[in-house]
Amino acid sequence: MGFLWRWRVTLMATVVGVVAAVMRFATLGYPQALVFDEVFYARGAYSLITIGYEGEWGGENQDFAQGDFSQLTSEGDYVVHPNIGKLMIGWGMKMFGPTPYGWRFMAALVGVATVLMIAFIARQLLRSTLWGGVAGLFLALDGEHIVLSRTALLDIFLTFFVVAAFGLLVVDRHVTSRKIYADAARQRTALGLGATSLIPGGGPNTGIRWWRLASIVVFGLAVSVKWNGLYFAAAFLVLSVIWDWYDRNKAGYVKWFTGGFVRAIPAFLTTVVVIPLVYLASWIPWFRADKAWGRHWAEDNPGEGLTWLPDSLNSLVHYHEQMWTFHQGLDEPHNYESNPWGWPLQLRPTAFYFEDVTDVDCGAERCVSAIHAIGHPLLWWVGAAVLIYAIWRILRHRDMLALTVTAGYLAAWLPWLPLAHRTIFTFYTVTMAPFLVLMLVWAMQRIAKPERLGGRWWKPGVIMCVVYVGLVLIVAGFFTPIWIGEPIPYQYWRLHMWLPSWV
Incomplete structure (x- = not known):
């Protein structure tokens, strides 16, 4: 076979x-x-x-x-x-x-x-x-x-990273659901419950979900191709939480919603840190180039923008404001x-x-x-x-x-x-x-x-x-x-x- x-x-x-x-x-x-x-x-x-x-x-x-x-x-x-x-x-x-x-x-x-x-x-x-x-x-x-x-x-590269990130989440769901159902079986045996009986609690702590972390990194690459990669990151990462709720509920945990929600918090915090870091890293060529567009805007305009940031980051933020204005007026x-x-x-x-x-x-x-x-x-x-x-x-x-x-x-x-x-x-x-x-x-x-x-x-x-x-x-x-x-x-x-x- x-x-x-x-x-x-x-x-x-x-x-x-x-x-x-x-x-x-x-x-x-x-x-x-x-x-x-x-x-x-x-x-x-x-x-x-x-x-x-x-x-x-x-x-x-x-x-x-x-x-x-x-x-x-x-x-x-x-x-x-x-x-x-x-x-x-x-x-x-x-x-x-x-x-x-x-x-x-x-x-x-x-x-x-x-x-x-x-x-x-x-x-x-x-x-x-x-x-x-x-x-x-x-x-x-x-x-x-x-x-x-x-x-x-650019759009084919955006598509590639979005599909890759989705695929990693599918793998994460496969691995995580197996842990949830295996834990449910152990819990029922330990508590002497029937095969269809509800189980107290919200389900297992599935630990660091490396496949989902990899997916978040890849979503960061998608955003680093075109900004609308954020739409996919939001949709699919919410979907992964819904999968978690679904599997915990189907496995029979009474507090399936709480169990899934609590474990979604670290994923959310990871997302709001990792995606911006990956995106920022994609601008390394711009940081390294003195003659790139707007590279020294902050130095040339002292006292403007987000002055609490280093000049290079202040210049990048201003550049992104220009990009946003362009897209809004297109x-x-x-x-x-x-x-x-x-x-x-x-x-x-x-x-x-x-x-x-x-x-x-x-x-x-x-x-x-x-x-x-x-x-x-x-x-x-x-x-x-x-x-x-x-x-x-x-x-x-x-x-x-x-x-x-x-x-x-x-x-x-x-x-x-x-x-x-x-x-x-x-x-x-x-x-x-x-x-x-x-x-x-x-x-x-x-x-x-x-x-x-x-x-x-x-x-x-x-x-x-x-x-x-x-x-x-x-x-x-x-x-x-x-x-x-x-x-x-x-x-x-x-x-x-x-x-x-x-x-």
Whole structure:
């Protein structure tokens, strides 16, 4: 049995990993251009690894893509995101040079890693290697995740750290719940209680939870890519407390709420210390660079700001005030801005790249290369319906698994709804994609193995799931050219514009 288990897990990881890698690394160096916001992040990453901080650039944006790096100046550039994502982009350039492949390599690598992590997370949550493989396959074939994995933007790194932190919490829950149930069994034996009798107290002290501590550190890295990593940290760390309450209650402890709450206090205190420390450490390049933007603001403006802080920290706080003001005022019209209410249906996806191609014969009079960050329609549209069902399960049946698989999706989406007036984009939904596929496979498992059959396979449900997976594969093949920028006939590109708002 052990050999069979290892064989199935190895096969799952291999298939999922190969599909994810092919979709992300094939023709990764094309196009030979700065795609969408790579103009900020690829050049910023090059500056970080070259002069140690982000300097201003002169000349034309695309000079960089053609190998002209002479336009980098020593003047500090005003940037509005932390460093970790750009440093990771820079690691790719250190390995493969400042080329399109080099500045996209790390995005592709963490994209593949995220797919594999989701496969194993789904496998743990659903207790099934098969459904873990389906989850990994779905994320491997999702357009949002593919496009962002092939582009040097920050959001794929945020997604990677968020999924990694969530995975660590899943492991923590597995380890901790085993301790809780084992302690409950010992308590019942010691007190001479029956198998279903309630147990006095709030449950065991589970000690230092190293997996949760590691998760908090990784959440700090997520925040060090983009600030909205805080939304995920808050949502998932609260979820871990809810898991604790649930397990203590299910184990039969009378004071399950108090027991879980008391042990949540150290986790909260650890969080409010560790995440800021990790975030502060991510600014080390800025502290070390005399010419970085705003580095000596406090010295140049004596008596201003938080004067009780050291000058370097006072300058950093002022810099963050500027960053916050920028983000709050980001409301200028943009062709591809989108209302977050439409994100679950991908109503206004972001066009990253669109150029006529003259040096490739695509078999038509007009050939184009287009990259659209469009989520796989069959995944996202069905996922919106599954979300409604999952919320009903949570409210009506207090379904803990439904809450678990929807928490990340909601954490990635709900905080943006009050900001609908801002200039925001659908490609931010790449952070929703991993949790979208968790919701989908959770629902598919319930269809294929309905509760009323006691976990046995239901043939009509199995057929529906197999047909759905087949359709997902077919549609993914159809959309792949506009996810990777493959030169295609213009009319073929038009066939992909299923909604007027996609054009």
